[in-house]
Amino acid sequence: MIQDIDFHQQHAKRLVESFKLVTGGDLINIPETPSLEPGSKSLAQQLFDASFVVVSHNGGSDPKLNYGNQVALDLWEMSWDDFIGTPSRQTAEVEYREDRAAMLEQARVKGYIDDYEGIRISSSGRRFKIESTIIWAVPAIGNDREGQAATFSKWRYLD
Numbered sequence: 001m002i003q004d005i006d007f008h009q010q011h012a013k014r015l016v017e018s019f020k021l022v023t024g025g026d027l028i029n030i031p032e033t034p035s036l037e038p039g040s041k042s043l044a045q046q047l048f049d050a051s052f053v054v055v056s057h058n059g060g061s062d063p064k065l066n067y068g069n070q071v072a073l074d075l076w077e078m079s080w081d082d083f084i085g086t087p088s089r090q091t092a093e094v095e096y097r098e099d100r101a102a103m104l105e106q107a108r109v110k111g112y113i114d115d116y117e118g119i120r121i122s123s124s125g126r127r128f129k130i131e132s133t134i135i136w137a138v139p140a141i142g143n144d145r146e147g148q149a150a151t152f153s154k155w156r157y158l159d
Contacts, residue, residue, distance in 0.1 A: 008044035011067055014138060015056060015149055016043065022111045022136045027054070027151065052153035053130075056138055057088040059146045064088065066147065075155065077122040093121050103135065104148060112136035116150075119158070127158040 019027040028046055047054060053072045057063035068076070068083045076083060076091065092100045096119050107113045116133040133152040140146045 005042075005044065008048065009042060011056070012044040012047040015047065015054065015067070018138045018149070019136055019151075023114070023134065052151060054149065054151045056149035057147055059140065062087050062089065063147065065091075067149070075122065075128070077124050077126065082123070091120050093119065093127070107135040107148060108137060128155045129158060130155045
């Protein structure tokens, strides 16, 4: 269950809207009229509980992770508190970071890419390949610089 509801609601909305803006697709299916039924999930909870990975990092020269849903936390074997604030470059092994940086620059210039594959590493050292990854620009808000987000539902462990 997510903790800081205000942050999560705002960030989930930002991720969903920016995904739609740059790709024309839906990150998650959102009913036009939100349900007020008891037990219905907020947008933030739907994104956090999604069956696919959603991650994002802020802007800057060394971007820091600022969001990961439950599937991402499980895949990288980290708690929310450990995940948030981690330099996003650390999600890849050193030898793959140059490739990763080039891909992020390509996504920044184009607005998004939808066919990225790469090797990542969990906090315990477990390596996995992500496939058919969509990376998109997340607009700046307030004093933040433009960030980026990624989503994927296909990965395979390499170890």
